[in-house]
Amino acid sequence: LKLHKRLTKGDGRLFESPTLPGGSEIVCVKDKFCHINLYTEHKSSPKCLPPVFQSDAPCTVFGPVESEFFRSGIGTVCHSDIAYSTGGLAVGTKKDICFQATQDGETRCFLLHIIADSKDPCLSEPCQNDGLCVALSDGTHSCICKLGFYGNSCEIGAILKEPEPRSPEPGAKVNRN
DSSP: OOOOOOOOOSSSOOBOTTSOOTTOEEEEETTSEEEEEEEEEOOSSSSOOOOEEESSSOEEEEEEEEEEOSTTOOOEEEEEEEEEEOTTOOTTOEEEEEEESSTTSOEEEEEEEEEOOOOOTTTTOOOOTTOEEEEOTTSOEEEEOOTTEESTTSOEEOOOSOOOOOOOOTTOOOOOO
C-alpha cells in the first residue's frame, strides 16, 4: 500500500511536534475508536482552527484546544483529538488517512493498521507529569514529555528557574563592596 504524501505550505498552518511524521503507521483495534492526536500552529487570530479530515470514515474531532506542550520549545500549540471509527474494517486492513492542519494548510497522511483486540500499553497511564503516552505497533509505548520533564516515563523534572539566594548563616562574615 502506497501513501500519497502531499505537503502544502501556502498561507496555511503547519503541524507541530509531537504530531506523528507523515507516513507513520497507526495501530487501531477493530470495532473501537482509534485516537489520533494532531498538533497545529497557534496563531494570534484566530488562535486555533480545527484540522480538516480527508476520509469517508466517520470520525469525531475533539478540540482544538490551546496547549503548552512538550520538548519542541515552540510554546503554545493547538491540540485536536481525532476519534476515528474502525467499525466495519476487517482485521489486517491497512488504510490511508489524511489530515490538513487547516483548510489551506499542511497535509499529513498516515497508514491505519487494524488489529484484533489487544492490551493497550497506555491503559495504565505510564507517563507521569501529564506526559503523552503513544502506543507503538510492537505493543509497547513511548512517552512524550511536557516541557520541563524527561525520562522514559517523564518522571524526572528539570529545574526551570534559578534557586532563591540563601541567607548567610548566623555569625558568618559578609563581604560588602
